Amino acid sequence: MDxxxxxxxAASVEGMAGVGSARAQARxxxxxxxxxxxxxxxxxxxxxxxxxxxxxxxxxxxxxxAARTRVLDAFFWSEPSAIFKTLTIFFTAxxxxxDIGFTFRSTVFGFLIGTIxxxxxxxxxxxxxxxxxxxxxxxxxxxxxxxxxxAPLIVLVFGLGLASKIxxxxxxxxxxSTLTTYAGVKAVDPDGERLFxxxxxxxxxxxxKLVIPFCLPWIISVLRVNIGLALTGAIxxxxxxxxxxxxRAILYAxxxxxxxxxxxxxxxxxxxxxxxxxxxxxxxxxxxKGMKH
Amino acid sequence: MCAAPKLRVDSxxxxxxxxxxxxxxxxxxxxxxPQGRFVSLIGPSGCGKSTLFNIIAGLLQPTAGCxxxxxxxxxxxxxxxGYMLQKDLLLxxxxxxxxxxxxxxxxxxxxxxxxxxxxxxxKRYGLSGFEYLYPSSLSGGMRQRAALLRTLLFDTDVxxxxxxxxxxxxxxxxxxxxxxxxxWGDFGKTVIFVTHDIEEAIYLSDEVxxxxxxxxxxxxxxxxxxxxxxxxxxxxxxxxxxxxERCLELLAADRNTALLEKxx
Numbered sequence: 001m002d003x004x005x006x007x008x009x010a011a012s013v014e015g016m017a018g019v020g021s022a023r024a025q026a027r028x029x030x031x032x033x034x035x036x037x038x039x040x041x042x043x044x045x046x047x048x049x050x051x052x053x054x055x056x057x058x059x060x061x062x063x064x065x066a067a068r069t070r071v072l073d074a075f076f077w078s079e080p081s082a083i084f085k086t087l088t089i090f091f092t093a094x095x096x097x098x099d100i101g102f103t104f105r106s107t108v109f110g111f112l113i114g115t116i117x118x119x120x121x122x123x124x125x126x127x128x129x130x131x132x133x134x135x136x137x138x139x140x141x142x143x144x145x146x147x148x149x150x151a152p153l154i155v156l157v158f159g160l161g162l163a164s165k166i167x168x169x170x171x172x173x174x175x176x177s178t179l180t181t182y183a184g185v186k187a188v189d190p191d192g193e194r195l196f197x198x199x200x201x202x203x204x205x206x207x208x209k210l211v212i213p214f215c216l217p218w219i220i221s222v223l224r225v226n227i228g229l230a231l232t233g234a235i236x237x238x239x240x241x242x243x244x245x246x247x248r249a250i251l252y253a254x255x256x257x258x259x260x261x262x263x264x265x266x267x268x269x270x271x272x273x274x275x276x277x278x279x280x281x282x283x284x285x286x287x288x289k290g291m292k293h
Numbered sequence: 294m295c296a297a298p299k300l301r302v303d304s305x306x307x308x309x310x311x312x313x314x315x316x317x318x319x320x321x322x323x324x325x326x327p328q329g330r331f332v333s334l335i336g337p338s339g340c341g342k343s344t345l346f347n348i349i350a351g352l353l354q355p356t357a358g359c360x361x362x363x364x365x366x367x368x369x370x371x372x373x374x375g376y377m378l379q380k381d382l383l384l385x386x387x388x389x390x391x392x393x394x395x396x397x398x399x400x401x402x403x404x405x406x407x408x409x410x411x412x413x414x415x416k417r418y419g420l421s422g423f424e425y426l427y428p429s430s431l432s433g434g435m436r437q438r439a440a441l442l443r444t445l446l447f448d449t450d451v452x453x454x455x456x457x458x459x460x461x462x463x464x465x466x467x468x469x470x471x472x473x474x475x476x477w478g479d480f481g482k483t484v485i486f487v488t489h490d491i492e493e494a495i496y497l498s499d500e501v502x503x504x505x506x507x508x509x510x511x512x513x514x515x516x517x518x519x520x521x522x523x524x525x526x527x528x529x530x531x532x533x534x535x536x537x538e539r540c541l542e543l544l545a546a547d548r549n550t551a552l553l554e555k556x557x
Contacts, residue, residue: 195382198350199447200372201399209398213386 078259086260087267095244099265100272102244103234106162107276110169111230117170118177119219126185126211127203139182143175148236155240165245169233173226177219184218185211220287227280231273246272297364299328299483300349300374300451305358307344317508318344321358324502324511326483328450333486333494333501334511335540337547341509342487346453349485350376362451372400375452375482379459381440383428389439390415390424396447411446418442418476434465438472445476451483459489466490467525470497474522491540496528503540505547507554513543 060080066072067079074082090096121139125132151168158164188211196206238247246269253261304321319341326332334342347353349360351371359368367373375396383392393415394407415424420438428436437457444452457473458466470493477484488494494501501515515536519527527533 189382191378191380192382192384194347194352195376195378196399197352197371198374198376199396199399205399209395210384213384216386 075257076259078263082260083263083267086258087264090261090264090268095249096268098244099246099249100268102162102165102242103231103238103246103269104272104276106165106234106237106245107169107227107230109162109166110233111173111227113166114170114173114230115177115219115223115226118174118222119181119215121174122178122181122185122219123207123212123215125182126188126207132182136182139175139178143179147171147175148233151236151240155237160241160243164240165234165237165242168237169230172229172233176226176229177222180218180222181215184215187218188214217288220284223280223284224277227276228273231269231276235269298325298361299330299363300324300326300485301361301364302345302349303358303361305345305348305355305360307341307348307353308356319348319355320508320510322509322511323358326451326485328483329481330500331477331484331486331498333488333498334504335488335491335494335501335544336504336509337506337544337551338489339509340504340506342504343455344509346376346455346485346487349451349453350374352376373449373451375444375447375449377440377444377452377454377457379456381428381436383431383436383439383443385428388425388427389420389431392428392439393443393446395443400447407446411442414442414446419472432465433461434469437461437469441473441476445480445482449482451485454484454486456487456489458493466493473497478522491537491544492528495533495536495540496523501536501540503543505543506551512547513539515539 063072063077064080067074067077072079125135148168150171154167154171155164158167192210192214193206196210201209234245235247235250238245239251242248246265249265250262250269253259253265302322302324304323305319306317306321307319309316309318322341322345324332334345336342344353348355348368351360351367351369351373354369359366361367362373383389384395387395390408390411393411394402394404397407397410398404412424415421418438420435420442423431423435423439428439431439441454441457444454458469461469474497486494486497495515495517498517501517502511503513503515504510505512517532517536519530519532
């Protein structure tokens with residue numbers, strides 16, 4: 001072990017001229033210090049995962065200890081053990097699946113209706129510049145409007161059931177899709193259109209074979225944003241007035257000071273959000289692969 | 294008098310209204326091109342080459358004159374000629390094969406039939422092995438080949454090529470010229486070719502039309518009678534050099550008048 005370590009030093013002393021003296025100079029800080037590209041070695045996956053789990057465990061433990069030693073007021077903050085107990089009750093005796101199903105359905109329907117209608121609307125602007133010029137100000141007005149402020153009105157119109165939640169989710173997603181798709185439409189290369197027309201194409205052919213495929217990446221790029229927005233819309237709809245759903249569970253638990261249940265509902269909601277986000281990301285990858293460039 | 298020309302551009306002019314009055318982009322131009330001819334247009338930028346092409350392709354309505362194809366009025370009608378723009382405009386979401394058949398597809402041919410017809414041509418004209426790749430994995434020269442085959446497979450007798458080799462490196466350009474001449478020989482199309490490269494124009498063409506600016510117009514037509522098939526060597530012959538010199542003179546003269554006008 002010793003020999004290889006001492007070797008280079010010995011060599012430099014013995015006058016491996018160039019390298020040795022250059023190093024000596026650098027060490028003396030004469031003109032230029034020798035610098036190397038900073039490189040961070042990547043840790044293996046299990047180390048990263050262990051660190052993440054350790055943080056989670058430590059935070060939970062700290063929370064529990066703080067609550068038990070009354071550093072933290074358990075009435076307002078609840079405590080992990082109580083939350084876990086409530087969680088099991090929520091799933092065994094409570095309405096967990098009804099609520100999850102309700103929120104899930106309103107989110108997915110709102111997402112689909114908003115995204116599809118928005119994309120179709122955005123694409124439709126390709127057909128006529130006059131029509132686009134007339135309608136655009138309204139779209140932009142609707143975009144700048146805080147749509148959640150409309151939620152009480154939507155609930156009044158569409159009632160307490162699923163429809164009003166779908167409507168709020170749609171309201172949030174629709175405009176994003178419309179504007180993004182329209183940005184795609186505007187980015188269609190005019191030379192591409194000229195090529196099609198020089199081949200004698202009809203407008204419908206240009207639309208189907210050039211405009212739609214060209215705008216698809218734009219349409220798809222909104223999916224991930226929209227699933228989050230749809231969930232927000234659905235939850236806010238449930239906050240206003242609802243008989244089911246995770247949003248309603250959170251509101252109800254808060255009003256009855258059942259803080260553990262608030263946490264449970266928030267946890268379940270985040271899990272639902274993650275699941276839907278992952279599913280949409282997967283869908284996005286699948287769609288983009290289908291039209292590989 | 295020989296047969297009626299394939300394409301006749303009959304005193305076609307184009308004027309645009311600008312804030313400072315009418316701008317004559319193209320003074321009446323008359324060209325008469327027989328079937329199977331290879332004709333080049335050269336001239337400085339702004340001489341109306343692209344305007345003329347857009348008019349012939351029916352993408353622009355001229356303010357004067359008409360375009361006759363096979364003695365029939367084709368002014369302002371699209372789909373009569375193949376038009377290859379400067380950019381290759383290959384659709385990135387289609388394979389090379391599906392890009393090449395675009396013209397046939399738009400004409401309403403079935404995809405199967407179109408592909409069946411295109412495949413052997415792709416193989417024969419240097420795109421073998423690329424049929425099912427996407428354009429993003431092709432080099433500049435290969436992309437131009439695909440774009441040109443797309444233009445050829447759109448079954449029109451006349452094709453317009455707008456600086457197709459402008460963006461290629463010198464070596465590739467020479468290869469592409471040979472390749473184009475081979476295609477032209479095989480397909481017997483009537484070709485109108487726009488370029489900035491005088492040597493390219495003379496080497497490829499039967500006739501070179503030199504254009505000038507303000508207003509855009511054809512100032513002289515130079516016939517190139519060098520025998521075909523041409524060899525690279527022929528670019529050193531006296532006839533070739535004479536034609537080249539004449540083109541340079543004409544272009545220089547136009548540049549000078551433009552300068553004088555600016556001074557005045």
